[in-house]
Amino acid sequence: MTQSPTAKEPATPRRRRLPNLGPLPWIGPALLLIFGVVLWPTFEMLRTSALDISISGISRGLTGLTNYQNLFGNPDLPGIMIRTLVWVGVVVVLTILISLALAALLNAAFPGRRFVRWALIVPWAASVVMTATIWRWMLDTFYGIINRILYDLGLIPTFVNEWLGVPDVAIIWLMFVAIFVSLPFTTYVILAGMQSIPQDIYEAAKVDGATGWNRYRSITLPLLRPALLVASIINMINVYNSFPVIWAMTEGGPGSQTDTTTTFMYKLAFRFQDIGQAAAMSVVNFTVILLFVLLYLRVVDWRRA
């Protein structure tokens, strides 16, 4: 955590070559973008959540906490909040567990490993909307290939089977796709963590007669802790914010029965034209994200950069 005073600190003579305007010409434009485009909307969101805004977007002045009262009085909200909690929990936990297995596989040497790694990159690089859309098509009630496969395997009795129109079933498929798109990044982070573990620790354990699984449990897993923490928190933020998966597959429907607080916020604003209530929802969402970020800052040794 401590600042190392060595190496990169240039001595004064080096400084002379720059016309000494200080850091502003160098970092000023970056600050302008951060303040103008990231922090201003944060402020604007807070302000809007306290305003009474007409459907046409005209502000009719302050309303105090009315938007928040409307939001928390919304009968759909409790269900959406519980669903969001389950959504983040299930997707992140399963993503981490599956990624641990995938990283172990990709860390082992076998012919063709490079191609498996490349395949894993595809869902990472591809647009999430497009990935979610192909899953939507594959899950189509009448024409989807999933129904055909499950029928051929004898798992469902007919070719026609509704998945995304039934809320309890749809949410499971949404989670499946959310996990599918989260696995590549998570696996790569864990893999990087595994490869930073010095080999001689394993050699020593081998000499002591530790079996493969024992070595994994007593060496790999504990040393992976930092990587796992970081991957978990980044995933929590991403999954909480995950909009395209739900939007492309169910738009949060039927009704709001597959909405999370993120898609619900969007609907409040652009379906129901209630910008004030949407802003209140996004303040709630933003607070949650902020907590995750604070957690991340505690976990990460960011000053080392």
Added chain:
Amino acid sequence: MTASRPTTTKAPSIKKALLTGIGLLVMFFFLAPYLQMLITSLTPAKELYEVPAQYLPSRFEFSNFIDVWHEAPLWGYLRSSLIISGFATLLVLIVALPAAYYTARYRYRGRLLFLLLVLITQMFAPTALVIGIYREWVTIGEFLPWAGVNTYVALIIVNAAFNLAFSTWIMVAYFSTIPVELEEAASIDGASRLQVLRNVTLPLALPGIITATIFTFIAAWNEFVVALTLAQSPDIHPLTVGITTFIGQYRVEWQFLFASSLIAIVPVVILFIIIEKWLVGGLTAGAVK
């Protein structure tokens, strides 16, 4: 990454075969949806709506990839995606390069604060802020109509701002690894400051710069929520929003939808594979070595 891979001494070939088998299954699992994309995009329109669904069409309709260009507004979507991602990337480089260089080289007052700000913005996705972003650009549009909602300018600036953090972070890391002595040696040899930057520093930081460039481009290329919110008229829709407008028609032309998707996906997958080995460090902001 490749250097530290464990070398199992005389591993039995059965184990290797087993691993390869599992590897193949994993590979198939991750490629399957994109394979289905390819199959659907090559399916003749008549065969799309069959019950039960067929694994393969009776023949591959390769002309779908030609027809899509005039049957759907693909050119327009592609142009928008290129304009938004291209200029956002350019803006990020112009802004992040000097900031990263200065931050790596000098201990100025507020340096840690700047790094903290960058790290926090990296964690903020535009999704949580989209209501605020929308309101902001409505306001801006009242004063500067060429920069408000529904303009490329807004989309370019927002995409640049939210990708600035990653680029700054990864380039700070790269510049920090270049010894100051190298730059000094060059300037003692009579090179001007600009020559030092151009001939010594930038080439050495090139992997970082390329990673930042490609990553920003792909992130903007795939961005969805902001475009959905700020790009309301179809003529500035990028590909991500454009393909969703295929749906909602009475009969969705899935073959064209997925032909467009593949045209969007293939180039970025290749770019991604190029920068893969530098990505993780940047995305986890120095947390994983």
